[in-house]
Amino acid sequence: MERWSRVVRTPLGLTATILMVVVLALAAFGPLLWGDAAEAVDTENILAAPSAEHWAGTDNLGRDILLRVLVAGRLSVLLALLAITITVVVGLILGTAPFLLGRRPGRLVSAAVNIAVAFPGLLLALSFAVVFGVGATGAVLAIGLAGAPAFARLIQTLVAGVAARDYIAAARTAGIGRFRILIRHVLPNIAEPLVVNSTIGAGTALLAFSGLSFLGIGVQSPAYDWGRLLFDGIGAIYTNATAALVPGAAVLLAGLAFNLFGESVAKALGITTGTGVRALLSSRRKPVEGPEFAESGTRSSDVVLDVRDLEVTLPGVNGPIRPVRGVSFEVRRGEAVGIVGESGSGKSLTALAVTRLVAEHGRVDASRLELLGKDLLVPDTAVQRKLLGTSMAMVFQDPTTAFNPTRRIGGQLAEVATEHHGMNRGEALERAVDRLSAVRITDAERRARQYPHEFSGGMRQRAMIGMGVMGSPALIVADEPTTALDVTVQGQVLDLLTAIRKTDDVALVLISHDVAVVGEVCDRVLVMYAGRIVEDLPATDLTTVAKHPYTRALIEAVPDMDTDLDKPLATIPGRPVTPADAPVGCAFAARCPLADDRCKTEDPPLVAGSGPDDRHRIACWHAGDPLPSALDTDELVETP
Incomplete structure (x- = not known):
């Protein structure tokens, strides 16, 4: 609420808000106050010039033009809102389709949207108007559908940005369906820019609708909106200019109200609107199932993670590339194994392959990839998801992207317990508070009710570790967990991981570019190049x-x-x-x-x-x- 109150704290925002309130009030109460007077026919004052009795003059039936403009506000605004509703609904369907349908069907939808965006919006609106026929209904459908491709493109960009976050990857690993992820995690994080762009789009739809009515293919007599009044008044512009200027001014002010209000909200919330929205194109999607290999060789009973001949293949411009080639290692209970190397050496991609978080266009192969003796390369099942959710914990490099910013910390930790451990909501929240205390977050009960932005960087990282130990993991994979932290907090996080490892006999895979850190914390070091x-x-x-x-x-x-x-x-x-x-x-x-x-x-x-x-x-x-x-x-x- 505080962020929305910023809108009225600036002169532009206050002006836009006042204009918006006036336009909406006019649409709501205009016909009630002046509806009968606007329809009154006075044959003695046909095409009268502006006067004290009729400030904007009269039309060809002697009706007061100013009153008709005031009454027409309801139909003009209502039709614009109906059109933008169609735009938003169709745009949401098309914009979220690539996320819901997967890679190949999603590409077809994206290609169709890209083709539609290439056409000018006005040309699309006129084409749809011809298809749906002359009249208000056809114009609403035409404008609504004409605006949908651009809105769908915006939503695709926003969804792609959120889908790249680590908490989305974690939700997919937990077996949560795409639709539920969309409703629970994606849409709440793009709600504000959607509301802002919808407000601006309503102003654009109002202008477009008035244009179609002015051209004679929108609202038809005896109904009238501002565009229709402008069409009627343009014929008398040389004898009574106000007959065209007044409805034209109404269209201008209402359009400005919607657009300025949307821009003011965007500025107050720090959102870039329209085509300026940044495209965050990196993606981290559901893992790819590799082929199932027969078990071979012997394995010690205390081996937690067994990796043999691991390869990751990704598509490249000139053919497939292999950023991970024949990696083999094992991690035993209570053992800490560090993986070091320069950027691009494949250490993080190795961890993603182990945790089944490689992007869906990648392929993971291995002669053996087992966690606690269970094959991680078999097709995804509920049993395997439970194994990953209870026996393996992933600590991501950037906890800011690993937590959903629209949900409280306690609720996000509790979700692990409800999904994987069968706890009810109350038990899961109690467990979340306990785990926050275990990772040395003071006043854990209060902190559990806070949002990620209310935590410092070190606290977020500790909360991420707390999420990993909601159960009793046998393996913790920490992908450069101290990169974004200062030296003091780095030491605290590393001490915490070490304490958890020694207390619960947990295996640890620590990925880092810092050789000194790995040398101090780990038992063994894997150097990758x-x-x-x-x-x-x-x-x-x-x-x-x-x-x-x-x-x-x-x-x-x-x-x-x-x-x-x-x-x-x-x-x-x-x-x-x-x-x-x-x-x-x-x-x-x-x-x-x-x-x-x-x-x-x-x-x-x-x-x-x-x-x-x-x-x-x-x-x-x-x-x-x-x-x-x-x-x-x-x-x-x-x-x-």
């Missing part, structure tokens, strides 16, 4: 036993207390390999000082190293070879 694991080693050995040149370069690039401040900070020369341009042989060869001809032609396998730890694996033809002396000083230092 160009979609592959290039080294897998104990975290305690990270700075001393790492053998892959890329791993050593990452460690060297982290400044410490012994870093020489007189020299530029160390960096890794060159640029990371993009998945679409993965070279033959070792992907790191172009940046590696140890690379030879074999490295450029043969891709090294990930094999056990020669050390005492049989879980230390390296993918390098020159693992452990001494680096050139220049590398320690110059080659890892890239001068800006």
